[in-house]
Amino acid sequence: MTxxxxxxxxxxxxxxxxxxxxxxxEVRALFAVASRPEVVSLAGGMPYVSALPKEMVLGSIExxxxxxxxxxxxxxxxxxxxxxxxxxxxxxxxxxxxxxADNVVVTTGSQQALDLVTRLFINPGDxxxxxxxxxxxxxxxxxxxxxxxxxxxxxxxxxxxxxLRETIVALEAAGxxxxxxxxxxxxxxxxxxxxxxxxxxxxxxxCRSHGILVLEDNPYGLxxxxxxxxxxxxxxxxxxxxxxxxxxxxxxxxxRVGWALAPHAIREKLILANESATLAPNSFGQYxxxxxxxxxxxxxxxxxxxGIYSERRDAMLSALGxxxxxxxxxxxxxxxFVWVTLPDELDSKAMLPRAVKELVAYxxxxxxxxxxxxxxxIRLSFCYPTPESIRLGVSRLATVxxxxxxxxxxxxxASMMQSIPTRSGVGNPPPxxx
Amino acid sequence: MTxxxxxxxxxxxxxxxxxxxxxxxEVRALFAVASRPEVVSLAGGMPYVSALPKEMVLGSIExxxxxxxxxxxxxxxxxxxxxxxxxxxxxxxxxxxxxxADNVVVTTGSQQALDLVTRLFINPGDxxxxxxxxxxxxxxxxxxxxxxxxxxxxxxxxxxxxxLRETIVALEAAGxxxxxxxxxxxxxxxxxxxxxxxxxxxxxxxCRSHGILVLEDNPYGLxxxxxxxxxxxxxxxxxxxxxxxxxxxxxxxxxRVGWALAPHAIREKLILANESATLAPNSFGQYxxxxxxxxxxxxxxxxxxxGIYSERRDAMLSALGxxxxxxxxxxxxxxxFVWVTLPDELDSKAMLPRAVKELVAYxxxxxxxxxxxxxxxIRLSFCYPTPESIRLGVSRLATVxxxxxxxxxxxxxASMMQSIPTRSGVGNPPPxxx
Numbered sequence: 001m002t003x004x005x006x007x008x009x010x011x012x013x014x015x016x017x018x019x020x021x022x023x024x025x026e027v028r029a030l031f032a033v034a035s036r037p038e039v040v041s042l043a044g045g046m047p048y049v050s051a052l053p054k055e056m057v058l059g060s061i062e063x064x065x066x067x068x069x070x071x072x073x074x075x076x077x078x079x080x081x082x083x084x085x086x087x088x089x090x091x092x093x094x095x096x097x098x099x100x101a102d103n104v105v106v107t108t109g110s111q112q113a114l115d116l117v118t119r120l121f122i123n124p125g126d127x128x129x130x131x132x133x134x135x136x137x138x139x140x141x142x143x144x145x146x147x148x149x150x151x152x153x154x155x156x157x158x159x160x161x162x163x164l165r166e167t168i169v170a171l172e173a174a175g176x177x178x179x180x181x182x183x184x185x186x187x188x189x190x191x192x193x194x195x196x197x198x199x200x201x202x203x204x205x206x207c208r209s210h211g212i213l214v215l216e217d218n219p220y221g222l223x224x225x226x227x228x229x230x231x232x233x234x235x236x237x238x239x240x241x242x243x244x245x246x247x248x249x250x251x252x253x254x255x256r257v258g259w260a261l262a263p264h265a266i267r268e269k270l271i272l273a274n275e276s277a278t279l280a281p282n283s284f285g286q287y288x289x290x291x292x293x294x295x296x297x298x299x300x301x302x303x304x305x306x307g308i309y310s311e312r313r314d315a316m317l318s319a320l321g322x323x324x325x326x327x328x329x330x331x332x333x334x335x336x337f338v339w340v341t342l343p344d345e346l347d348s349k350a351m352l353p354r355a356v357k358e359l360v361a362y363x364x365x366x367x368x369x370x371x372x373x374x375x376x377x378i379r380l381s382f383c384y385p386t387p388e389s390i391r392l393g394v395s396r397l398a399t400v401x402x403x404x405x406x407x408x409x410x411x412x413x414a415s416m417m418q419s420i421p422t423r424s425g426v427g428n429p430p431p432x433x434x
Numbered sequence: 435m436t437x438x439x440x441x442x443x444x445x446x447x448x449x450x451x452x453x454x455x456x457x458x459x460e461v462r463a464l465f466a467v468a469s470r471p472e473v474v475s476l477a478g479g480m481p482y483v484s485a486l487p488k489e490m491v492l493g494s495i496e497x498x499x500x501x502x503x504x505x506x507x508x509x510x511x512x513x514x515x516x517x518x519x520x521x522x523x524x525x526x527x528x529x530x531x532x533x534x535a536d537n538v539v540v541t542t543g544s545q546q547a548l549d550l551v552t553r554l555f556i557n558p559g560d561x562x563x564x565x566x567x568x569x570x571x572x573x574x575x576x577x578x579x580x581x582x583x584x585x586x587x588x589x590x591x592x593x594x595x596x597x598l599r600e601t602i603v604a605l606e607a608a609g610x611x612x613x614x615x616x617x618x619x620x621x622x623x624x625x626x627x628x629x630x631x632x633x634x635x636x637x638x639x640x641c642r643s644h645g646i647l648v649l650e651d652n653p654y655g656l657x658x659x660x661x662x663x664x665x666x667x668x669x670x671x672x673x674x675x676x677x678x679x680x681x682x683x684x685x686x687x688x689x690r691v692g693w694a695l696a697p698h699a700i701r702e703k704l705i706l707a708n709e710s711a712t713l714a715p716n717s718f719g720q721y722x723x724x725x726x727x728x729x730x731x732x733x734x735x736x737x738x739x740x741g742i743y744s745e746r747r748d749a750m751l752s753a754l755g756x757x758x759x760x761x762x763x764x765x766x767x768x769x770x771f772v773w774v775t776l777p778d779e780l781d782s783k784a785m786l787p788r789a790v791k792e793l794v795a796y797x798x799x800x801x802x803x804x805x806x807x808x809x810x811x812i813r814l815s816f817c818y819p820t821p822e823s824i825r826l827g828v829s830r831l832a833t834v835x836x837x838x839x840x841x842x843x844x845x846x847x848a849s850m851m852q853s854i855p856t857r858s859g860v861g862n863p864p865p866x867x868x
Contacts, residue, residue: 009699010673011647014613016557016579022706049507057507058499065492073483073491073686078865108542108690108712115711119578123450137713144553144710179448213445239444252507254717256542265443272456272862276578277549278542279571279865282716283688428706431512431713 017124021143025367025429030352032430034361040393042316042380043361045189045336045434049252051308052301057252060291064284072287078275080106080259084286087293088259092245095221096231099238103261105270106281110219110246110258114141116273117215117242117260121179122147127171129181131159133339133368133377135189135217137434138182142370147179149370156330158195159183161202168210180213180242186229187220187335190368190379194333197230204237219246219258220335222302225310229334239263247289249336250302255285309336315387316380319394324401329380336383339365341376342401345408348378351400360396363433451558455577459801459861464786466864468795474827476750476814477795479623479770479868483686485742486735491686494725498718506721512709514540514693518720521727522693526679529655530665533672537695539704540715544653544680544692548575550707551649551676551694555613556581561605563615565593567773567802567811569623569651571868572616574861576804581613583804590764592629593617595636602644614647614676620663621654621769624802624813628767631664638671653680653692654769656736659744663768673697681723683770684736689719743770749821750814753828758835763814770817773799775810776835779842782812785834794830801863 025031034041064072079085085101092099107113114137122128124146130138132151142149150171153163164181171178181203185195195203207214216233234243246258262270274281292298316338320329329340342348348364355361365377380397382390459465468475498506513519519535526533541547548571556562558580564572566585576583584605587597598615605612615637619629629637641648650667668677680692696704708715726732750772754763763774776782782798789795799811814831816824 009697011555011697011700014555014645014647015703016553016555016560018557019554019703019707022703022710024702024706046509050504052507054499054503057503058496061495061499062492065488065495069488069491070484073486073688075480075682075687075865075868078862108546108716111713112542112711119450120453120456121445121448121450123452126450137710140710144707211448213448248509252718253509253713254505254507254721256712256714256716263443263445266445268458269449269453269456272458273453273578275862275865276456276571276574277546277711278690279545279687279868280690282542282690282719284686284719285716287688428512428709431509431709434509434713 018144018146021146023428028430030356031361031433034356039356039359039361040385040389040396041361042382042385042390042393042397043363043433044384045381046384047249047253048305048308048384049254051304052252056292056296056301057288060288060295063295064287064291068287072284074283076280076283076286078280079271080104080281081283081286081290083290087290088245092232092243092261095218096235097243097261098235099261103264103267105260105262105267105274106286107258107260107274108278108281109248109253109256110217110244111137112277113244113258113260114138114217116270116277118142118145118147119273120266120269121213127176127178129164129167129178129212131183131188131191133190133365133374134182135184135434136367136429138217139368139370140428151369151371151373154191154193156193158185158188158193158199159203161199161206164203165206168206168212172210178210178212180215181207182215182217184217185233186218187223187332189220189335190337190363191339192330192332192335192337194229200230200233201236204233204240208237208240214241215244216241217244219249222250223306223309224334225306225313226333234261242266250305251289251292251298255282255289257281257285257289309383312382312385312387312390315390316382316394319391323395323398327401336381338380338382340378340380342378343405344376346401346404347375349375351404354404355397355400358396358400360393360400362397363429367429452578452580455580457861459863462864464790465795465867468790473790473793473795474819474823474830475795476816476819476824476827476831477797477867478818479815480818481683481687482739482742482818483688485738486686490726490730490735491722494722494729497729498721498725502721506718508717510714510717510720512714513705514538514715515717515720515724517724521724522679526666526677526695529652530669531677531695532669533695537698537701539694539696539701539708540720541692541694541708542712542715543682543687543690544651544678545571546711547678547692547694548572548651550704550711552576552579552581553707554700554703555647561610561612563598563601563612563646565617565622565625567624567799567808568616569618569868570801570863572651573802573804585803585805585807588625588627590627592619592622592627592633593637595633595640598637599640602640602646606644612644612646614649615641616649616651618651619667620652621657621766623654623769624771624797625773626764626766626769626771628663634664634667635670638667638674642671642674648675649678650675651678653683656684657740657743658768659740659747660767668695676700684739685723685726685732689716689723691715691719691723743817746816746819746821746824749824750816750828753825757829757832770815772814772816774812774814776812777839778810780835780838781809783809785838788838789831789834792830792834794827794834796831797863797867
């Protein structure tokens, strides 16, 4: 037999059906290039953890090791420690949520909560409703469980209730089982918009009346710039909403500690699924975060993060106004991302290699749809680069975009813009892009 | 509508089919009682992390925070850091494994590697072969993915090749798809036995000739007492074995860092599944463990653990000989567990509440089978209690067992031994029992 290297997989016929849903993003190799230091990356969703004083973290760790070392190094409970769950209730109270720490399940980042909720509810072919666009990491999970994602329109005020209602009615008429609505109400990834309070209530009503669970994903809520976002959807609906939260953006992602707050019956199943998946979330991270929340000015630190990200948001919006005045984009009140709409004739995925050649990277809009939309959009992130780098990156991006537009106007047609051949779905980009 | 408390789940009809496979162990409440300090627990599989000098860990953490803080606090790669993967290759070389760090995937404990491998290969109804008995946490994963576990006989030399061959032939004749053999060759959990070298080779031959993947789970391999275990099965078969390893027993479980070494094509899919499940394993734990392996006498520390566990194994075997001379049990050469066979007429699950009343806990044998076997067995762990506690616990256990035998001989029949009603399968015990 000829050795065909990595293309020859002796186990090819053994994989489960769901494994067909796992694929690497075609832009993955490109992002590897984009991580070179000379490239300004406006692609990644990495929080700026360098703004976290190392003494704040190290002080907490030292206290944990001296006071609770053997507990922090040991297996823990599949639900997470009682102490961190009490702190999580206090954090969620900042967004209006009341309830019992007994309904919190600590997970390996909120990504794992997404995975576990999907595992609990999705049979192959079940429908998940998601904003249009939606978080790439969630779309990957839904695909991995063979869900059928149906996108629902959004505008500058977030998900559009009327579109949601119409979509549900059409799907129900077709006999399709809709399991949940996945939504990011605050400072949306990738769209950068925030769902209004009136719409939150209307969407909860719609979902309640159709028996559809709401999965409210809120990693960015405390990172508001001008004023706090409306209160959480979970604050007015205990039984119809699973709320997902995370320490990745308000503290640091390296501990992989997130959580779900779930209706009681679902929470019981989440704990069992969590134990099956990892036995327990990491004790060490939970103890350190608990100590950090007990002993440091963690709210002041979030204020620091808010100031940094706000300044970077401003830098990005002003650079877009200066360098790309003919385009349109969203104006986020918090979070990490701006969603830019290109002229129709441009293809954001086809353009990416040219951008990287000009030493700037972004995430093509196609990553945020399950259905091939997004070719006229790009997501720009302002969380990680400095304001100066952001200006430089946007100016380079303008060079690329204006060059493409000039080419198209000179030579016409779409032939210049042939996209990289695409597989079904978008595949996983590298984790630091999400 | 009457409030039926937690029995009333408005989402009852929404769960996926697989969710029926999640259940809590019936003995869970009992184990909660058993965690009271006056109870000698011979039930848990917790490593004795108090024997790890806190300065060894804290020194590593301080170095990480000063040299690599922002990297350790940030998102990482879905495969794990290159540095820890190189260390993992060196650790596996101690058991004869050669290969490339590129084929290692770091996971959230080796439990998550089990979950991801099962996710990649198991369609509902597919067969997983496992030793009889097998690790309760693996059986839970297989059940969660709706696998059909078929147990294969083992004896004092481990899995019996002839039984494996017969089982495979019978399943193939029935047209059943067998996806993999799950095996713990060294210091088996729960059976305490070690697979001989000759049998390792024979089992690999059998699996290879039938196109069955081998999942070699080896958390205890370096914790040998008298002499090292035979080399890993993976050391002689690169393409047919996925090897699972862990830092939970040789360092500490609280970081939740384990790994899989997989054939190259499978490894690619494992990384994608890992990203989908958690984005990436926790960076902080990986950086700390890398520093620990770089800078400390970690092999000396494993020698310390081996000495402690060996002394406790001796205490348990001598106490069994003294207090329960009429029973039989295995004699482990490493690891954490002894497997005890009771007289046929006793029921280990029915007896557990009486044992807890006598202030000793164990794990009933039924936890380690998917098919209701194990009522005449108990697993005793010697990893966590001191030698004195072990002696005390075994003496209390003898009181319980001898009392049961006396009762039976006096009154006869099985009516005294009615078991707790069982659901299908055994359900998850709490994680610290595994």
